[in-house]
Amino acid sequence: MLALAAPMASAQSSRTITVAGGCFWCVEADFEKVPGVIEAVSGFAGGATQAPTYEQVTAGGTGHYEVVEITYDPGKVSARQLYDLFFRSIDPTDAGGQFCDRGPSYRTAIFADGEDKAAAQAAKQAAGAALGREIVTPILNDAPFYPASDYHQDYYKSAERLAVSSVGLFVPKSEAYQRYRKGCGRDATVRALWGDDAPFAK
Known part of the structure; x- marks a missing residue:
């Protein structure tokens, strides 16, 4: 499994990166487990519609991706380390979506400028070398981030019960999330793609 390096000495305040890895509930759940990550927030980026809703984005036509804005302590983890983890938490060879979620809003991407873009490009090159395959995840210019509604935040650990869901009646969000994640593959x-280098696959 890909390991994090030792904490780095830094006097910097917190920083953020924005990544699109398919279902934002899953990306948020993964990265909130990473030492040095302060917060992960589900939302949207990359499109023309300002402050879009989930319904607008998933219906198509907004140009937005489902993304997660990750706030981290650069004294404990670097952007490059986070990008390395990100590539190994997705299928970066799939240009049409991720797993069972298909369509433009579920495509993968990294939104970055400056030194973060250089770190992302290095991580992408390393991922391609590790897999021996073309990485189709684009590295796009940084874009405005629009947080999703409260309903979508911390979905993976919420005890709120859903009156109706695709996995049953009055199921807690946390349980519905686990069933969805497993069912989506x-x-x-x-795990099949990355083997022991997959940091979050169970």
Whole structure:
């Protein structure tokens, strides 16, 4: 499994990166487990519609990706380390979406400028070398981030019960999330692709 390096000495305040890895519930759940990550927030980026809703984005036509804005302590983890983890938490060879979620809003991408873009490009090159395959995840210019509604935040650990869901009646969000993640084949696909280098696949 890909390991994090030792904490780095730094006097910097917190920083953020924005990544699109398919279902934002899953990306948020993964990265909130990483030492040095302060917060991960689900939202949207990359499109023309200002402050879009989930319904607008998933219906198509906004140009937005489902993304997660990751706030981290650069004294404990670097952008490059986070990008390395990101590539190994997705299928970066799939240009049409991720796992069972298909369509433009579920495509993968990194939004970055400056030194973060250089770190992302280095991580992408390393991922391609590790897999021996073309990495189709684009590295795009940084874009405005629009947080999703409260309903979508911390979905993976919420005890709120859903009156109706695709996995049953009055199921807690946390349980619905686990059933969805397994049913969508996220961990199985990532594990088959990355093997022991998959940091979050169970």
